[in-house]
Amino acid sequence: MKLRGNPKNKTNSKKNRTGFSEKELYSNNKIYFGIVTTGAVLLLSTLIYIISKILTWEKNIPSQNKELLKGMNSLKNISARLVIFAIILFIIITLLIISQEKDKKKIFQLAYYDNLTKLPNRRFFEDILQKFIEESEKFKQKVGLVYIDLDNFKVVNDTLSHTVGDGILRQVGDLIKGTLRQSDMVCRFEGDEFVVLLPGISGRNDAMNIVKRMINILQAPFISNEKKFYITASMGIAIYPDDAEDIDTILQYSNMAMNRAKENGKNTYSLFESHMNIKLLEKYELEEDLRQAIKKQELILYYQPQIDIKTGKMVGVEALIRWNHPTKGLIPPMKFIPLAEETGLIIPIGEWVLRTACSQSSKWTKKGFENLRISVNLSAKQFQQPDLVEMIVGILKETNMRPELLDLEITESVAMMDLDLTKRVLQHLRSKKINISLDDFGTGYSSLNYLKQLPINTVKIDKTFVDNITDDVSQQTIAKAVIDLSHNMDLYVTAEGVETWEQFTFLKFQKCDKVQGYLFSTPLPLDEIEKIISQDKGFIEKSN
Incomplete structure (x- = not known):
């Protein structure tokens, strides 16, 4: 929200770009020029008066008194020079006043008008x-x-x-x-x-x-x-x-x-509308609470199983953030992630998610769950950070996580924002043995042709395509095309949002590789997901 400062306070300050008020800026100059101008006029008047007196006295001096006449001539010459000086001084002062007025207009223009558009500022x-x-x-x-x-x-x-x-x-x-x-x-x-x-x-x-x-x-x-x-x-x-x-x-x-x-x-x-103000206050309160949540460690990770469609066993999890608010309870990401994106808080939050997920993966490896992948979402703002790769590699070293067990998910729209940048970043990550998934595929504006250019491992079919996959022929055609072409390019395919056996059966028939969704499990807190991991039971047999 682009709210500005308090205009009242700014109006009362009455300061322009020089740091002085208009009154302060011009009053001293006016006094100075007024004194000098008055002095010049008085000097000129006095000199003219003196010269006129000299001329009068000169007429009354006898011609025989040469010394006195000589003195009068000298005095007259000095007075004439002073008159010229006074006139020049008067002209200079006049020019300075004119220049000052021009400067005043320039300063006013700088203080009150935009330099680019020439509109009031x-x-x-x-x-x-x-x-x-x-x-x-x-x-x-x-x-x-x-x-x-x-x-x-x-x-x-x-x-x-x-x-x-x-x-x-x-x-x-x-x-x-x-x-x-x-x-x-x-x-x-x-x-x-x-x-x-x-x-x-x-x-x-x-x-x-x-x-x-x-x-x-x-x-x-x-x-x-x-x-x-x-x-x-x-x-x-x-x-x-x-x-x-x-x-x-x-x-x-x-x-x-x-x-x-x-x-x-x-x-x-x-x-x-008046309700906008109420929503704004609620938004500000939520933003402040979110800032405190980072400091007070109120953020937690839930984990949703990813199932191998052939074996029915869990082969990975997707780490999903939740906010355990002290008074509002568990807040889902859709309620606070957009705010985090808008305020920039997504950067520290995203880093926390990655570090926590990597740390947990390392703990699972030590417990013997060696080949369980963990997927972490990268936001648009995170992906644009110049030190993204260094940050990820640093966390992997810090947590002793095997990089091949990390699967970073970026959305299709993020990938297409700057294709050259995306390719450079992903190639760097792939060189570190980190896996890359293209999330929400089909919801953006890319084509399957772009998949050839991106160094990714997996394509994730968005839930919006899975929802009607058993009833809508066009959705079935799209899903089949994505699966077939992805396999032709040696890419894995994961379907999100699988909620019915009919959806699962269709995806299995089309040879989709992995599925995740409420049919198998909702996102679970750490203690519950660890129970499932330790049991090592097949989800499909269990559901049947």
């Missing part, structure tokens, strides 16, 4: 919003605030260049400005974020009409270096005083509405 927004609110109270009007965030703009900077990105930001600012009324104002906050102020509106309908125009105008392609780019935006609307009665709250609420628009699929807008 965040500080200008905070000052003007306060004035708009005061006027709306006076005239019983409403003020709309629209928080705008460009969708997937980071991709433009990363894949094209920051120069192209800057050009698009300028175009976006101009396009938004062109859709607004004369009384409205668009400001660039930072990065790819803009805020629009809509003073004097009657309510939500007015704001929505303007927002729809902005969304529509952004549907057109952006042109840069004769290339077309499509950039959309998510927008959130909050209304003063309907939704909030102070600057920081209305800004926060419009931001929350914008995030809801992103959750709803992007390229759309959302109005602030």
Whole structure:
């Protein structure tokens, strides 16, 4: 959630980029130039007065008094030079004043306007919003605030260049400005974020009409270096005083509405609703609890058996994280993993999962369970860490785990984000004898052809394909194709989410290698999975 600081506090500080307030910046200069200018004018006036007196006295001096006339001429020459000096000084002061006014405008531009788009910046927004609110109270009007965030703009900077990105930001600012009324104002906050102020509106309908125009105008392609780019935006609307009665709250609420628009699929807008605030507070509480959970060791691993389809025996387990919350009980990963991804907590959590799983595998090996593989999921953020391979290898050494017993699972979508990076990382891991599985296959956008390029061992068929595999002919065809082509490329196939004997029978007939799912076992805590491991019974015979 992209919440910002407290605009009220920033507004009260009244500091520009120089670190001084406007009053501090200009008052001393004005006093200084005022004193010098007054002094120059007085000096000039005095000198002119003296020269006029000298000329008067000179007329009354007898021509025979040459010494006195000579002295008068010297005094007159000195006074004339002083007059010239005073005039030059006056001109210099005038030029300095003009220069100061220009500098003042430059400083004002730096302090209140964005250098890239030339739009008002965040500080200008905070000052003007306060004035708009005061006027709306006076005239019983409403003020709309629209928080705008460009969708997937980071991709433009990363894949094209920051120069192209800057050009698009300028175009976006101009396009938004062109859709607004004369009384409205668009400001660039930072990065790819803009805020629009809509003073004097009657309510939500007015704001929505303007927002729809902005969304529509952004549907057109952006042109840069004769290339077309499509950039959309998510927008959130909050209304003063309907939704909030102070600057920081209305800004926060419009931001929350914008995030809801992103959750709803992007390229759309959302109005602030009061329940959003409740959900935000719950989210913050959960985030803080999750941070404490890492420190207090409230996270635990459950293990789901993976069954060899031929023998019916357990040949591996998948390590799945759970959160044993002190008051809310056992929290499943779907409730907190997305939050961990968003906040970056997935990095320490992912490392903890890997270390704990490797440590447990090493203990099982010492107990005599020598060939039991353990699967660990890698998140998108983990996979993008530059030290990922070093971290994994370090944990293997630290825990004395046999690398061939570790199976790292990455999703299809993660693998396809950057195919070259994926190949490099996976090749490095495979060189260490670590196994790689492509998880959730079929749910992303890759094709079977990409499997040839990836140094993987196993393809995991996603549960969504297994669910209807006995009733849907197309699902059966897909599953059969995945199994056959994977085997042709010397890859193993594991089917997830097997819940019925009909599903199992079909997969066995198609020669799928391994299965896992509730038909055989739910994910189990350590003590229960160890009982099953020690019994070494076949799951299929047991289920029959």
